[in-house]
Amino acid sequence: MTSVSQKMIDASQRAQKRLAGRDTPFVTNCWYVAGFSWEFSRALRARTILGRPLVLYRTAADRPVALSDRCVHRSYPLSASTLDGDTIVCGYHGLRYDADGQCVEAPALQTCPRGVGVRSYPVREQGPLVWIWMGEAPADEALPIGDWVSDPAWPASQQSYHLPASYIALHENLLDLTHLSFLHANSFGTPDFASAPYEVDLESTPGRFVLTRSVMPTRLPPVWAEPTGLTGRDAARITTSEFLAPSAHVVSARFYGLDVPEQERADTRIMTAHLVTPETAASTHYFIHHARNFAQADPGVTQFMNDQLAVAFTEDVVGLTKVEQMIAATPDGDFYEISLNSDRAGLAMRRWLFQAAHGAAD
Ligand code: FES
Ligand SMILES: [Fe+2]
Helix, strand or coil: CCCCCHHHHHHHHHHHCCCCCCCCCCCCCCEEEEEEHHHCCCCCEEEEECCEEEEEEECCCCCEEEEECECCCCCCEHHHCEEECCEEECCCCCCEECCCCEEEECCCCCCCCCCCECCECCEEEECCEEEEECCCCCCCCCCCCCHHHHCCCCCEEEEEEEECCCHHHHHHHHCCHHHHHCCCCCCCCCCCCCCCCEEEECCCCCCCEEEEEEEEEECCCHHHHHHHCCCCCCEEEEEEEEEEECCEEEEEEEEEECCCCHHHCCCEEEEEEEEEEEEECCEEEEEEEEEECCCCCCHHHHHHHHHHHHHHHHHHHHHHHHHHHHHHHCCHHHCCCCCCHHHHHHHHHHHHHHHHHCCCCC
């Protein structure tokens, strides 16, 4: 006998059909982070993005390149082949491809067959990030994240994780700040976070979902209390969590001491770009760029915050991995989820993602 009524289960399973899930196609017409700029090097690197195997490298003239990894002759991986100048020589029968993916030499033939090559994908470099456009539509002019990621006024550190879980679950996690009090109880969560007042903006811009949570008075966790000098003092922590695109989510937080008069409060902020690139339906490349606008000249602060945040982001990776394993172990017909009012930003995002994937979003 289930403890959830059959009526609720039926309603959940009906709603589920219009939410993006593990069988929803990827939104391909979008810039995704393919890797950090230093991952595009003079060594060939294999990476699967949106279910497609790619080979990544950088030309001698410093241009990042992303090509289909599958040799069109007999499917040998180009990433397991040889980079010769700016060309790749396939490790099986030696077809040579240039940086645009064109086959320029076939050793077994006098002349290279015309019109043969592997697909090359548009890439754009932005500070430490290299973006890729995998869709059929012309690439958008604008990238999903502003140029603050390369602004020296915002010193930053980067991390990346291979997450064996759905990118949709990661996006939902990022729009859900209630989990900070529990999953992150030992890192950057505080007990007052889950029940603090919040506001959502789910409609003013199509495809953009914003949640703002104000926690005050609170005590900041060490990751921000130490560098801001707010250890042991009553503080305000105002966090805005913003889904910008299927590939990008930005969290910004402002902190100040409540003992400081309003007109004297510094604009002390951190900005974290969570860059979410599906590998497959159930695995994700999770790139993070974490920046701040205080203690800019102190690399020790960069290192301290990076180390502390690595603990918290690892908690998300471990938690979402457990969720994915549980879903995989649940028989199809038995699966349902009971959503709470506090989940409405995540639900709005999943409804939009479902429509975007099926070509019906605004
Ligand atoms: S598989 Fe690449 S040349 Fe034959
Ligand atoms: Fe988290």
